């Protein structure tokens with residue numbers, strides 16, 4: 001892969017395999033991992049090579065943020081985790097209360113106050129065949145660590161985005177509403193963006209409608225009205241998306257779910273992405289077309305400020 005074409009910060013991030021050293025302001029602490037009943041550190045957290053999560057991407061996951069030691073929207077994330085598992089015939093071997101308690105304990109043990117939590121449930125250890133009946137018990141992993149997708153200047157300037165040639169999977173195949181361990185289409189799209197020197201990608205559905213980013217939902221603002229694609233289009237129904245729709249409605253903006261074409265993004269006054277890891281970040285250009293003023297516009301800045309206030313409230 002021609003990494004030399006990438007912006008320097010992407011190369012730095014991809015080669016870094018060192019344990020995370022908490023940065024001042026990110027909450028000191030140590031990455032902490034629950035592996036099927038055992039608390040581990042980063043080095044000792046290992047799973048079997050016969051786990052079907054690894055062999056086939058057979059499993060589901062969640063990503064949750066912790067702000068100032070408080071877990072943000074855990075119950076919404078766990079609802080989606082259990083729904084994703086149900087959709088793929090996977091029975092999580094603990095109830096939501098227990099999952100909540102273990103997550104809270106992991107955050108406490110880690111001592112990381114500005115954390116990112118990754119829940120992973122795999123089909124478990126089987127043999128080399130596909131048959132999930134060979135997997136005696138699903139595995140549950142909970143990683144408490146930190147995350148930062150782009151350097152600060154990218155958040156300030158807004159993202160340069162290209163449309164990826166790789167569409168999201170068809171909703172009646174592996175529906176993107178299932179947050180499954182198979183993210184290959186989204187990763188291929190991300191690599192297309194990296195090769196093009198872009199910060200992020202816009203993915204379309206197989207009919208060409210605007211779907212989502214590689215790990216974000218998308219919003220546009222035109223004449224003071226906000227629009228975002230509907231979940232029935234087959235996108236992941238983002239927890240951050242729902243929070244931002246709610247914040248926007250409470251702030252008096254008109255918000256609607258609507259099928260969007262790239263034209264709607266090119267000609268928007270503002271466009272932005274939302275996601276747990278991403279939070280809320282402006283798109284400054286798409287496919288070489290400058291969006292609005294070419295930087296975060298007033299609605300994006302207002303909603304970002306409201307979002308930052310909410311997560312710390």
Ligand SMILES: Cc1ncc(COP(=O)(O)O)c(C=O)c1O
Pocket residue numbers: 063186212213214215216217236237238239240241274275276277
């Ligand atoms: C494909 C995809 N779309 C959208 C999102 C945003 O969802 P959320 O706000 O729940 O993180 C994510 C992130 O998890 C994602 O992976």
